Amino acid sequence: MLFLGTRQMHLVVRPLSTVKTSLFYSTSSHVPARAMVYAQYGKPSEVLRVHKHALPDIKPQDVHIRFLAAPINPADCNQVEGVYPIKPPFNTSLGSDEPVAVGGNEGVAEVIALGDQVKGFNVGDKVVMAQAGRGTWRTHAALPASEVQLLPGFNNQVSLVHAATLTVNPSTAYRMLNDFVELKEGDYVIQNGANSAVGQFVIQIAHAWGLKTINVVRDRPNLDELKEYLTSLGATHILTEEELSKRETRSKLKGWLDGRKLRLALNCVGGKNATELGRYLDHEGKHVTYGAMSKQPMAVPAAPLIFKDVSYHGFWVSRWTDTHSRQEREAMFGDLIDLIKQGKLREPVWEKVSWKLNASEQEIETAFKEAVDKGITGFGKGKQIVFFED
Numbered sequence: 001m002l003f004l005g006t007r008q009m010h011l012v013v014r015p016l017s018t019v020k021t022s023l024f025y026s027t028s029s030h031v032p033a034r035a036m037v038y039a040q041y042g043k044p045s046e047v048l049r050v051h052k053h054a055l056p057d058i059k060p061q062d063v064h065i066r067f068l069a070a071p072i073n074p075a076d077c078n079q080v081e082g083v084y085p086i087k088p089p090f091n092t093s094l095g096s097d098e099p100v101a102v103g104g105n106e107g108v109a110e111v112i113a114l115g116d117q118v119k120g121f122n123v124g125d126k127v128v129m130a131q132a133g134r135g136t137w138r139t140h141a142a143l144p145a146s147e148v149q150l151l152p153g154f155n156n157q158v159s160l161v162h163a164a165t166l167t168v169n170p171s172t173a174y175r176m177l178n179d180f181v182e183l184k185e186g187d188y189v190i191q192n193g194a195n196s197a198v199g200q201f202v203i204q205i206a207h208a209w210g211l212k213t214i215n216v217v218r219d220r221p222n223l224d225e226l227k228e229y230l231t232s233l234g235a236t237h238i239l240t241e242e243e244l245s246k247r248e249t250r251s252k253l254k255g256w257l258d259g260r261k262l263r264l265a266l267n268c269v270g271g272k273n274a275t276e277l278g279r280y281l282d283h284e285g286k287h288v289t290y291g292a293m294s295k296q297p298m299a300v301p302a303a304p305l306i307f308k309d310v311s312y313h314g315f316w317v318s319r320w321t322d323t324h325s326r327q328e329r330e331a332m333f334g335d336l337i338d339l340i341k342q343g344k345l346r347e348p349v350w351e352k353v354s355w356k357l358n359a360s361e362q363e364i365e366t367a368f369k370e371a372v373d374k375g376i377t378g379f380g381k382g383k384q385i386v387f388f389e390d
């Protein structure tokens with residue numbers, strides 16, 4: 001069989017009464033599929049490779065999906081390195097010679113076929129993964145319908161980039177702003193890694209909810225450009241890491257806060273900078289760590305603990321997903337999609353990675369590995385997003 005594209009498939013003439021399918025699709029259409037897999041942990045650009053296979057005949061409770069776009073997030077790379085808590089099992093279910101796992105945790109896909117016992121989905125629906133660790137760096141997947149979830153209110157006002165990246169970064173920003181401290185209009189939040197994709201959503205969601213943000217970024221030659229961009233998203237104040245640790249910043253912050261209490265700090269980076277954030281928190285403030293981009297441990301100073309009862313927390317969106325209902329997740333997606341439709345959430349800064357369905361394995365691997373390397377190098381040009389294209 002030729003592996004040329006989604007529409008060019010091996011058609012077998014048999015009754016189609018038991019499955020709902022897209023045009024040209026049959027129960028044994030053996031859709032040609034490719035996945036970015038790894039057989040052992042290691043540097044992503046060294047261990048990832050393309051595996052070619054065909055989708056199996058559809059099972060009664062399964063859906064067949066075709067991926068449209070999927071990002072390369074830092075956690076995806078950590079997963080391939082074997083240093084992330086979610087470790088998808090290595091197996092030969094895709095017909096590989098050796099056990100492999102498929103990379104990627106989030107993305108948006110279109111339903112192309114439904115098993116006859118599947119309810120609540122239609123062919124053509126856009127779906128996201130119901131949990132992390134199921135593998136999204138692939139053109140197609142056959143999986144139980146329970147492993148995918150609809151995006152409420154999804155329509156053409158919501159871009160593929162937004163849909164492909166909704167479950168991790170905007171959701172993390174939303175939860176952290178919502179779940180730790182009861183914030184009122186005009187209250188301030190401080191965060192580091194403010195130009196990360198999560199940071200950009202913290203700025204925008206906070207702005208949409210009437211909150212103010214103090215944003216810490218690393219210094220760089222084009223700092224003014226970055227400040228201008230973050231301000232255009234709604235950032236209230238922007239500081240570099242060096243400025244944050246200066247004594248005079250304390251009085252500057254006091255002026256900005258103008259009597260309001262700073263009770264939420266969001267830490268993407270770790271190390272010395274994360275420690276500094278904690279020093280600015282007021283009584284009973286909460287310091288929430290969700291990333292460790294500097295790979296440096298964070299010291300917890302005694303004074304804020306003793307004298308201000310500041311508490312230190314962690315947030316992991318995968319844990320939130322596992323411990324909350326599908327309805328609660330849908331409600332959050334609904335709120336985020338409303339903000340997108342109102343023009344209050346812009347896409348994160350991103351760069352396109354093209355995965356042409358008819359490209360050679362070599363071409364796909366080269367483009368993908370380049371993107372993975374860019375994704376894990378600091379001072380990058382934005383989120384790498386893979387588009388699966390005809």
Ligand SMILES: NC(=O)c1ccc[n+]([C@@H]2O[C@H](COP(=O)([O-])OP(=O)(O)OC[C@H]3O[C@@H](n4cnc5c(N)ncnc54)[C@H](OP(=O)(O)O)[C@@H]3O)[C@@H](O)[C@H]2O)c1
Nearest residue numbers: 172195196197198218290291292293294315316317378379
């Ligand atoms: N816990 C959760 O549920 C959750 C959810 C989503 C994301 N995350 C984590 O959040 C972090 C950001 O994710 P993302 O997708 O938003 O990332 P991203 O868009 O790729 O941005 C990476 C950020 O990290 C900064 N950075 C990179 N290397 C750094 C270093 N050595 N020191 C200080 N800052 C550095 C970058 O700043 P420069 O521009 O200065 O390089 C940028 O702000 C990652 O650790 C990710 O795993 C966690």
